[in-house]
Amino acid sequence: MFGRRTELSSDSQVRGERRIKPQHTMDQQMYRQFMDEHVIPLKAKLDDFLPVILGLRKAAQLVMPAELPDAGILGATIDDRYRQKMAGKRLPGESLTDYLKSRTALMKRKNRIQDVRFRLQLLRDIYSDVVENSKSYQVYVDWIDKWGLNRKELEARPTIREIYIFKDEDIAVELEELQDLRKDIRYNFARNPDPSVSASVRIFPEEHNATFLRKAGSILGFPDCCIERYVFDRESGVLSPEMRASNQITHSDNPDDVDVFAYFTKDFFPCQPDCPEAAAKGRAIHKALQAIDPGLAKAYEEHVAANMRLVKQYPDIIQNRLARLQEEARQQGVEPGED
Numbered sequence: 001m002f003g004r005r006t007e008l009s010s011d012s013q014v015r016g017e018r019r020i021k022p023q024h025t026m027d028q029q030m031y032r033q034f035m036d037e038h039v040i041p042l043k044a045k046l047d048d049f050l051p052v053i054l055g056l057r058k059a060a061q062l063v064m065p066a067e068l069p070d071a072g073i074l075g076a077t078i079d080d081r082y083r084q085k086m087a088g089k090r091l092p093g094e095s096l097t098d099y100l101k102s103r104t105a106l107m108k109r110k111n112r113i114q115d116v117r118f119r120l121q122l123l124r125d126i127y128s129d130v131v132e133n134s135k136s137y138q139v140y141v142d143w144i145d146k147w148g149l150n151r152k153e154l155e156a157r158p159t160i161r162e163i164y165i166f167k168d169e170d171i172a173v174e175l176e177e178l179q180d181l182r183k184d185i186r187y188n189f190a191r192n193p194d195p196s197v198s199a200s201v202r203i204f205p206e207e208h209n210a211t212f213l214r215k216a217g218s219i220l221g222f223p224d225c226c227i228e229r230y231v232f233d234r235e236s237g238v239l240s241p242e243m244r245a246s247n248q249i250t251h252s253d254n255p256d257d258v259d260v261f262a263y264f265t266k267d268f269f270p271c272q273p274d275c276p277e278a279a280a281k282g283r284a285i286h287k288a289l290q291a292i293d294p295g296l297a298k299a300y301e302e303h304v305a306a307n308m309r310l311v312k313q314y315p316d317i318i319q320n321r322l323a324r325l326q327e328e329a330r331q332q333g334v335e336p337g338e339d
Contacts, residue, residue, distance in 0.1 A: 026053060030146065031292065039069060039139040046285075046303045047266045052165055053147050054288045056281070057265070058221040059166035066160070068136040078159055081126045086119075123158035131161075154179065164219075174219050181215065182206045208234050223277035226270050242314040245269035249312045261286065263307035273308075 035045070044067060048060035065074040081091055088106060090099040102122070109115045131137050144151050144165055152175050154162045164175060189205040206212045210231045217227035233241040252258050258273040261282030270278040282304055290297035310317075 026292065034143060034147075035293075035296070037139065037143065039136050040143065041069065042299065043266070043303065046300055047307075048165065049143070049147070050289065051265070051285050052149060052167065054285070055167065056285050056288060058168070059164050059171050059219050060265070061220065061267075062140065062163040062165065063156075064137065064140075064161045064163060065131045065134075068131075068134070068140070070134065070136050074131055074134060074136075075159075077130050078123075078126050081130065082123060085122055085126070120158050124155075127159045127161070171219060174215070178212070178215050178219065181209075181212050185209050185212060210235060221281075222268060223271075223275065223281070225277055226268070226275060229271035230269060240315070241269045242311075245273075245311050246313070246315050248273050249308065258308065260301070260305045260308050263304050263311060266307060266310075268307075269311060269314075 034040075034049070040049070044062065048062055051057040052060050065071045068074060084091060085102060086106070088103060090096075105118055109118055140163070141151070144163070149165045149167060150169055150172065152164045152166075152172055154164065154175070156162055164171070166172075185206040189202075194201075201208055213231050213234065214227055217230065230241045233239060233244050239247070249258060252273060256274070259275075259279040259282075261280075262270040262273060262275045262278040264278060264282030264285060268278075286297055286300050286304075289300050
């Protein structure tokens, strides 16, 4: 529902000085150019960009590099460069000065804390060099700027970042507050680790904190009823929100009990498959898109249906994602929660 990435980066940024009023119209020429942009998939346009541009969502979250079309290549490049640097090798194109600085820092590690700090900073530096300099990343950022949107970058893990896009600059303040809350939760969990908890809790302890979940859900513009059900599921420990939402779809006997418009965006789990509040958001987006381009409205109908099918499969997706994160942490020598 709220993504699984946290902690504000030290170089996080927000752009824009003016407040832009919600509107359901847009520059048709720029709209056509945007829709022709092949680097940004239709899913991202429908889930993230267009609802915010049209003033129908407070904010949306883009995960980097996972949502980039060349995410696989970028991820493999990060891993390869990390292994080379940990082996003390000089990267192609790396200046002698930078190489010697990195080599010196590598050799100066004297204890576990210094080693972890070195690894984390190395991963952050490699991410910045590989992802932020990639053409696909620049295309996303360029279009955020062209639409006059604000953006703020948060760090989930050293090589996973979130870019929040929004119109109202006041949301930046809310994100700062969310940052502080996330940092406190992670700090307290690291000081008092519980080896009995699941991998999900160890990697993302804030995902099990009611205050954090409510604030994150509000920023992303989710209905209150769905936020409260998500919090209840997380706190109950009986069924995860992903399992509960999947079961609701799987065991629905009446097709009318599932409203695809309730699945109006990615990583969202409505309190019920026919939640009126969530479905109203989906229909509002559909109506606005219909006024702009009937063909796009039809594509959105197919898109929300695909979102619904994805929620049905989400328990398996979550397990695979956590397994990959654990393996990455093991290979990088950084335990979950240390970042």
